[in-house]
Each structure stands twice: as C-alpha cells, then as structure tokens.
Amino acid sequence: PSTVIIQVSPGTNLLFAQSGKIEYIPLEGNNMKKEEAKTMIHLPDRVVIAVAYDCVEKMVYWSDITQPSISRASVQGGQPTDIITKDLGSPEGIAIDHLSRNMYWTDSRMDHIEVSTLDGRNRRVLFDSDLINPRAIIADPKNGRLYWADWNRDNPKIEVSNMDGTDRTVLVKDDLELPNGLTFDSHSRQLCWADAGTRKVECIDPYTRLRRKVVDGVHYPFSIVFYGRNLYYTDWRKQAVVSVDRLAEREVDEFLPQKRSRTYGITTTFPQCPEAEVNYCSRN
Amino acid sequence: DATVGSSSDCKPCPCPSGATCALVPKTKEAVCTNCPAGTTGKRCELCDDGFFGDPLGKSGPVRACRECKCSSNIDPNAVGNCDRETGECLKCIYNTDGFFCDRCKEGFYGNALATNVADKCKPCSCSPYGTVDQQTTCMQVTGECTCLPHVTNRDCSACQPGFYNLQSGKGCERCNCNQIGSTN
Numbered sequence: 403p404s405t406v407i408i409q410v411s412p413g414t415n416l417l418f419a420q421s422g423k424i425e426y427i428p429l430e431g432n433n434m435k436k437e438e439a440k441t442m443i444h445l446p447d448r449v450v451i452a453v454a455y456d457c458v459e460k461m462v463y464w465s466d467i468t469q470p471s472i473s474r475a476s477v478q479g480g481q482p483t484d485i486i487t488k489d490l491g492s493p494e495g496i497a498i499d500h501l502s503r504n505m506y507w508t509d510s511r512m513d514h515i516e517v518s519t520l521d522g523r524n525r526r527v528l529f530d531s532d533l534i535n536p537r538a539i540i541a542d543p544k545n546g547r548l549y550w551a552d553w554n555r556d557n558p559k560i561e562v563s564n565m566d567g568t569d570r571t572v573l574v575k576d577d578l579e580l581p582n583g584l585t586f587d588s589h590s591r592q593l594c595w596a597d598a599g600t601r602k603v604e605c606i607d608p609y610t611r612l613r614r615k616v617v618d619g620v621h622y623p624f625s626i627v628f629y630g631r632n633l634y635y636t637d638w639r640k641q642a643v644v645s646v647d648r649l650a651e652r653e654v655d656e657f658l659p660q661k662r663s664r665t666y667g668i669t670t671t672f673p674q675c676p677e678a679e680v681n682y683c684s685r686n
Numbered sequence: 687d688a689t690v691g692s693s694s695d696c697k698p699c700p701c702p703s704g705a706t707c708a709l710v711p712k713t714k715e716a717v718c719t720n721c722p723a724g725t726t727g728k729r730c731e732l733c734d735d736g737f738f739g740d741p742l743g744k745s746g747p748v749r750a751c752r753e754c755k756c757s758s759n760i761d762p763n764a765v766g767n768c769d770r771e772t773g774e775c776l777k778c779i780y781n782t783d784g785f786f787c788d789r790c791k792e793g794f795y796g797n798a799l800a801t802n803v804a805d806k807c808k809p810c811s812c813s814p815y816g817t818v819d820q821q822t823t824c825m826q827v828t829g830e831c832t833c834l835p836h837v838t839n840r841d842c843s844a845c846q847p848g849f850y851n852l853q854s855g856k857g858c859e860r861c862n863c864n865q866i867g868s869t870n
Contacts, residue, residue, distance in 0.1 A: 446728040
C-alpha cells in the first residue's frame with residue numbers, strides 16, 4: 403500500500419485528519435509549533451474521519467469511510483494494519499479505553515455503537531436504539547464512563563453510560579443543534595462539545611450538570627480535543643485547526659494546513675498515560 | 687532520490703501543477719501531497735469527500751470534481767454523502783432513495799423532489815386487513831396500496847359501498863341487504 407508513516411515528535415502532539423492523510427502539530431505548553439507541523443501518514447485513497455490514541459502501546463487508531471475500515475499504526479513508525487473491515491457502515495467516532503484495552507465506535511449508517519478489544523476481536527453492539535446520527539464518542543476510563551453525541555436534527559443529544567452499556571442517560575438535549583465534537587477532561591471534570599449549529603463551544607460537569615459557554619460565533623466545528631488550558635477544534639469552513647483558551651474564553655490561535663480542504667477528527671498523542679489508574683472492567 | 691549522484695536523481699512530481707510530492711521509502715513510489723482544491727489521491731485522481739468526478743479522466747472523459755448532486759435530500763453535516771467517482775448518493779434523507787435521492791424509498795410515496803419537506807415522501811401505511819398479502823409498499827407517486835377484492839381507499843382501509851367485513855383479511859363481502867327494506 404502507498405502509505406508513508408513518519409514518526410511523530412516524541413512530546414505531545416495534536417493529530418488531525420484531512421482528506422487522505424493524518425497530520426500532526428507538536429505542542430509546546432499551550433502553543434502549537436505550527437512550523438513543525440507534518441504529515442504522519444498518507445492514505446491517499448481513503449477518507450479518514452475519526453482519530454484516537456492509545457497511550458499504552460502508542461498507537462493511533464482511525465476510521466475510514468471509503469472501504470469502510472478501522473485501522474491503526476504506531477506513532478513510532480511502521481506500517482498501518484486494518485483491524486476492522488467487515489460490517490461497518492459509516493464509522494465516524496472512535497474512543498479508546500486504555501485501561502481495559504477496549505475500543506468503542508459510532509456508526510451513523512448502522513445507527514449503533516459497537517465495542518471490541520483493541521485488536522478488533524470480541525465485537526459486540528453496545529447500543530442499537532435511539533441513535534440516528536451518532537458521531538463523537540469519548541471514554542473516561544478512570545470512572546468507567548462513555549460519552550457520545552448524536553447530531554440528529556430532530557433530537558440532538560449528548561448521552562452517557564457505563565462502559566458495559568448500563569445506566570444510559572441523556573446528559574444534554576436543550577440548546578443543541580449539531581454537536582459534532584466531544585472531549586472530556588477528567589482532571590477538571592469538564593465534558594466539552596463543539597456545535598456547528600449553535601456555533602458554540604460549551605462545557606458541562608457531568609456530575610453537577612453545571613453548564614457554561616466557552617466561546618460562540620465559531621464557524622463550522624467538526625471535532626474537538628482538550629490539552630492543558632486549551633481546547634483545539636477542527637473547522638470545515640475555516641479548513642483549519644483553531645485553539646481556544648478555555649479559561650480566558652477566547653480563540654487564541656489557528657493552524658491553516660497547506661492543503662485547503664476540510665479537517666476532520668482531532669486527538670492528542672502524548673508520551674505517557676495519566677498516572678496509574680484502575681477501572682472496574684480491567685479486573686475481569 | 688538526490689543521494690545517488692546521477693543527473694536523473696530528481697524527477698518532476700507526477701502530479702498536477704502546483705502539487706508537491708513525497709516518496710514512499712519502501713516502494714520508492716511518489717505520492718502527491720498537496721493536490722489542487724477538491725482533489726486528493728496518490729496522483730490527485732480522486733475527489734474530496736462531498737465531491738464527485740474523475741479529475742484525471744481515468745475511466746472516461748475528464749470530469750472535474752463537483753459537489754454531490756442529491757436533490758437536496760442529503761444533510762450537509764453528514765460525511766460520505768456520495769460516491770466520489772460516480773456521484774451515487776449514499777446518504778439520502780427524508781425517506782428518499784435512488785442514485786440521486788430522487789425517488790421515495792420502499793414503503794413511502796410522494797414527490798421526492800418537492801421543495802417542502804412535508805410534501806416529500808410519506809409512509810404508505812397500507813391497511814393490513816385490506817391489502818394483498820399485507821404488503822407495506824405502494825405506488826411511488828399516488829401511494830395506492832394493492833387492495834383485496836371490494837376494498838377501497840388509497841390505503842385499502844375501507845369496503846366499497848354495499849360491502850362489509852374488512853377485518854376478515856380476505857376482502858369485503860356483499861351486504862346482501864333486502865332491496866325492498868333497505869335505504870340504499
């Protein structure tokens with residue numbers, strides 16, 4: 403296959419998908435080192451939507467809607483491998499639970515959420531009801547929770563459940579339109595989303611349900627990830643990666659890739675997993 | 687590969703003008719890295735997501751990449767709305783179907799091309815009692831279900847005048863009322 407894997411820089415990086423490639427931008431504190439941005443992998447005949455990172459094996463996972471498939475490759479270089487190629491419709495979101503070694507994904511054609519081990523085996527449909535356009539999905543391994551968003555125009559919502567699918571609850575449904583992107587910072591207990599309809603980035607504490615707006619007037623956000631004091635989102639209209647200072651509540655910088663086309667999923671890669679944590683599922 | 691030392695080390699990128707390229711280390715194959723707007727692929731031969739065409743004319747005449755043409759029956763927030771080469775619509779909404787989302791999907795009827803969403807495709811909802819083989823499909827445009835004998839209405843939900851017992855599921859039976867004692 404005509405793929406080029408370039409090792410990403412050893413520190414923390416932003417990783418985002420853009421028609422047929424995954425790009426990375428090294429991060430230094432709260433700044434994007436834009437001049438050092440490079441392509442991590444070329445997948446010229448694919449349309450990559452979701453990207454996710456496993457901090458244990460230092461692997462990047464992505465979904466492609468053309469084959470469709472879910473694949474992975476090491477950030478330290480090497481060839482990519484397809485891990486799921488069957489029974490996929492439109493896989494648009496991937497969440498990695500690095501503790502229990504499972505992966506979750508949304509499929510907006512099958513209208514369901516599936517789970518498997520990181521090698522693609524032991525597949526099981528977790529939810530197949532009340533889903534119309536599920537896209538973003540995020541794992542909180544420490545608390546054993548799963549968050550996802552459905553941008554169904556008639557009933558957009560953000561939901562939460564335990565990682566085994568129990569205790570499914572709608573977390574947000576008011577003042578939502580197209581919640582395309584989701585990210586969760588367990589340290590500050592903030593679940594943040596980017597909405598291409600309301601054109602806002604907002605956050606909620608899923609336990610107290612205290613909700614706040616971070617910025618409004620954004621253009622067309624697709625995916626979002628937090629790092630440090632910033633949130634970073636990809637934008638279809640700007641065809642860029644935009645950084646938002648979530649404390650100052652304003653946009654602070656943006657990266658315009660050389661290639662002008664839509665930017666899709668975004669995630670971070672970092673050298674070490676968060677401090678030792680145990681979750682319920684990793685024990686049995 | 688500029689390290690070999692011959693005058694033919696550097697070759698022009700096999701890409702449309704303006705695009706840069708990179709070599710795949712293993713196969714020494716060149717891959718275009720910065721295709722013109724709307725195009726992508728190893729040689730910029732494919733259209734970006736949301737577009738279709740054949741920008742290099744690989745399977746026929748050159749067709750520049752154009753936006754998916756799906757009769758306004760796709761959602762711009764969706765990905766993968768059409769086949770990047772043929773343009774076949776892959777994510778029709780409003781109960782439409784077909785290459786261009788230009789007809790109602792099975793079990794629905796109406797005008798897929800109507801401007802008003804409410805006027806597009808409505809469910810056939812054929813009456814299970816009055817319809818042949820309890821079919822759930824109907825005529826594309828009129829919405830007529832295939833009725834059992836002496837059953838009427840678009841959805842086969844009533845008996846013709848002079849007939850009764852729709853619930854039988856075998857069609858309606860003649861009333862057999864006495865002509866002298868009945869009002870009709």
